[in-house]
Amino acid sequence: MAEKYILNMITQRAFEEGVAMEIGKTSPEYFDACNIIEMNEQDMKKLGILKNTNVRVTSESGQVVVKAVVGRQTVYPGLCHIRQGVWANQVVPPRTQSTGTPQYSGFPVTVEPAPEEKLKTALHLVQGAVGMWKGEE
Amino acid sequence: MPKVYENVGCPYCGCSCDDVRVTVSDDGKKVLEVENVCAIGTEIFKHGSSEHRHRLPRLRQPDGSMKEISYEEAIEWTAQHLYKAKKPLMYGFGSTNCEGQAAAARVMESAGGCLDNCATICHGPSFLAIFDNGYPTCTLGEVKNRADVIVYWGSNPAHAHPRHMSRYSIFPRGFFTGKGQKKRTVVVIDPRYTDTANVADIHVRVKQGHDYELFDAFRMVMHGHGDDLPDVVADVPKEQILQVAEIMANARFGTVFYGMGLTHSDGRNHNIDIAISLMRDLNKVAKWTIMAMRGHYNIAGPGVVWSWTFGFPYCLDLTKKNYAHMNPGETSSVDMAMRDETDMFINIGTDAGAHFPIPAVQHLKKHPWVTIDPSVCMASEISDLHIPVCICGVDTGGIVYRMDNVPIQFRQVLDPQGLLTDEELLNKIADRVDELNAQGA
Ligand code: SF4
Numbered sequence: 001m002a003e004k005y006i007l008n009m010i011t012q013r014a015f016e017e018g019v020a021m022e023i024g025k026t027s028p029e030y031f032d033a034c035n036i037i038e039m040n041e042q043d044m045k046k047l048g049i050l051k052n053t054n055v056r057v058t059s060e061s062g063q064v065v066v067k068a069v070v071g072r073q074t075v076y077p078g079l080c081h082i083r084q085g086v087w088a089n090q091v092v093p094p095r096t097q098s099t100g101t102p103q104y105s106g107f108p109v110t111v112e113p114a115p116e117e118k119l120k121t122a123l124h125l126v127q128g129a130v131g132m133w134k135g136e137e
Numbered sequence: 138m139p140k141v142y143e144n145v146g147c148p149y150c151g152c153s154c155d156d157v158r159v160t161v162s163d164d165g166k167k168v169l170e171v172e173n174v175c176a177i178g179t180e181i182f183k184h185g186s187s188e189h190r191h192r193l194p195r196l197r198q199p200d201g202s203m204k205e206i207s208y209e210e211a212i213e214w215t216a217q218h219l220y221k222a223k224k225p226l227m228y229g230f231g232s233t234n235c236e237g238q239a240a241a242a243r244v245m246e247s248a249g250g251c252l253d254n255c256a257t258i259c260h261g262p263s264f265l266a267i268f269d270n271g272y273p274t275c276t277l278g279e280v281k282n283r284a285d286v287i288v289y290w291g292s293n294p295a296h297a298h299p300r301h302m303s304r305y306s307i308f309p310r311g312f313f314t315g316k317g318q319k320k321r322t323v324v325v326i327d328p329r330y331t332d333t334a335n336v337a338d339i340h341v342r343v344k345q346g347h348d349y350e351l352f353d354a355f356r357m358v359m360h361g362h363g364d365d366l367p368d369v370v371a372d373v374p375k376e377q378i379l380q381v382a383e384i385m386a387n388a389r390f391g392t393v394f395y396g397m398g399l400t401h402s403d404g405r406n407h408n409i410d411i412a413i414s415l416m417r418d419l420n421k422v423a424k425w426t427i428m429a430m431r432g433h434y435n436i437a438g439p440g441v442v443w444s445w446t447f448g449f450p451y452c453l454d455l456t457k458k459n460y461a462h463m464n465p466g467e468t469s470s471v472d473m474a475m476r477d478e479t480d481m482f483i484n485i486g487t488d489a490g491a492h493f494p495i496p497a498v499q500h501l502k503k504h505p506w507v508t509i510d511p512s513v514c515m516a517s518e519i520s521d522l523h524i525p526v527c528i529c530g531v532d533t534g535g536i537v538y539r540m541d542n543v544p545i546q547f548r549q550v551l552d553p554q555g556l557l558t559d560e561e562l563l564n565k566i567a568d569r570v571d572e573l574n575a576q577g578a
Pocket of ligand 1: 147148149150151152153154173174175176177178298299300301
């Protein structure tokens with residue numbers, strides 16, 4: 001078991017995410033564009049994560065399974081990034097520092113290898129969170 | 138004969154590009170070709186003529202399925218629930234025209250609820266800083282024609298505002314900037330080496346969440362205390378801070394474009410108010426302006442329309458009926474959701490299902506949820522009622538406000554085929570709420 005250590009998570013835009021969102025939030029394009037975590041290679045080694053395998057991301061507010069990749073827009077060791085959208089918002093803390101704006105960037109997470117876990121669709125995650133999901137678990 | 142529309146507006150990002158060419162089929166129902174637009178904009182016009190679009194409202198049935206109903210039934214359902222609710226919340230408006238935003242103000246004034254827009258989770262902190270410290274800004278044309286130093290701070294236009302650099306900031310040759318990019322110095326300040334950083338002359342790799350310290354350092358230099366800086370501030374070496382400060386002080390005309398890197402991180406509004414203070418310092422020796430990279434094509438619209446109407450740009454509490462109140466942190470959508478202070482949610486021209494933190498969605502979902510949106514999205518798929526409407530800029534026109542608050546007239550290119558606009562729908566709902574209020578009085 002690799003050591004657990006705290007990474008700093010940001011959630012931001014990406015061109016692919018913008019295009020996919022306009023194709024549709026239930027489309028395969030949206031699924032592919034948004035359910036990834038971009039990490040630094042050193043962190044992946046340290047945590048025993050292989051490129052393009054699934055990981056579990058846990059924050060103070062929730063958890064989500066996403067695919068770990070090394071992004072083109074590099075992050076430094078200790079920083080990681082999930083594109084904004086359904087997967088990111090499973091772990092974004094709703095605390096607003098009394099401004100109305102949640103902590104979309106700069107919150108602590110742990111990331112662990114979870115190669116056997118399945119990625120959930122956007123609809124599964126959101127409907128599941130509010131008790132409406134009718135499909136398979 | 139296919140019809141060609143010139144000077145069409147793109148209803149996606151805050152660039153609100155208005156140089157789009159769209160070719161439409163004879164019957165006005167299909168988009169055949171889109172030119173000048175970026176890949177994201179292209180998808181919107183394609184989506185506009187998709188056969189999968191819903192043309193009638195859908196109401197959730199006891200078994201969980203959705204059943205088509207008429208517009209009249211949907212209006213009645215919404216008005217009845219608004220009338221009954223003690224503190225309904227209507228949220229969204231990034232993606233609709235100003236006419237729709239004005240009609241929404243009418244609905245919530247009649248219903249006595251809360252009215253909020255996407256600024257609350259986006260550039261709301263910028264408003265807070267502007268209240269404190271002012272907004273020394275300009276229009277995008279001034280940047281194009283004059284700017285020789287461009288700073289993108291916590292923003293990534295290559296991905297979020299794809300034509301920003303080519304239309305307004307870096308590449309165009311303007312009146313006093315005839316040499317275009319060659320004579321402009323571009324600085325990108327971001328924890329990541331983004332695709333925007335890749336285009337820049339200088340990338341300042343700041344430690345995430347530590348922008349305030351970096352602003353502080355720049356201000357120290359501007360106030361003549363550069364020597365007292367520590368060797369490294371927010372992971373940035375002193376030499377680089379001095380180098381960038383010198384470029385800034387020697388600018389003929391500089392502009393800082395900032396985004397979610399500042400508004401979403403620790404400090405929120407304080408990252409912006411110190412940025413504005415830096416502008417004040419720089420304007421003693423050079424000419425500097427600052428601009429928020431507003432997200433949606435008309436997210437500046439509700440700020441302007443509701444300022445005319447109520448005096449406040451967002452987070453409006455209209456429950457007192459004859460005076461409005463605003464205090465983000467207290468009256469913002471996410472804060473109210475998290476404290477369970479609202480008992481009905483109307484999602485319009487946005488997707489709170491996908492873009493709110495999931496705990497906020499779980500709270501809101503305890504109460505009736507209506508989604509008014511042209512498309513199927515996460516909000517529509519968890520709502521009790523989904524009412525489809527026209528896409529602004531595609532099936533209907535209207536006024537939109539670009540990121541620099543310049544109003545642009547968007548055009549209609551497709552036949553709406555029976556769909557109502559947001560404005561038409563909301564005015565019908567307001568009429569019905571007014572009737573119910575009169576009956577109840
Ligand atoms: S830059 Fe923005 S407004 Fe312009 S075409 Fe692209 S998405 Fe549309």
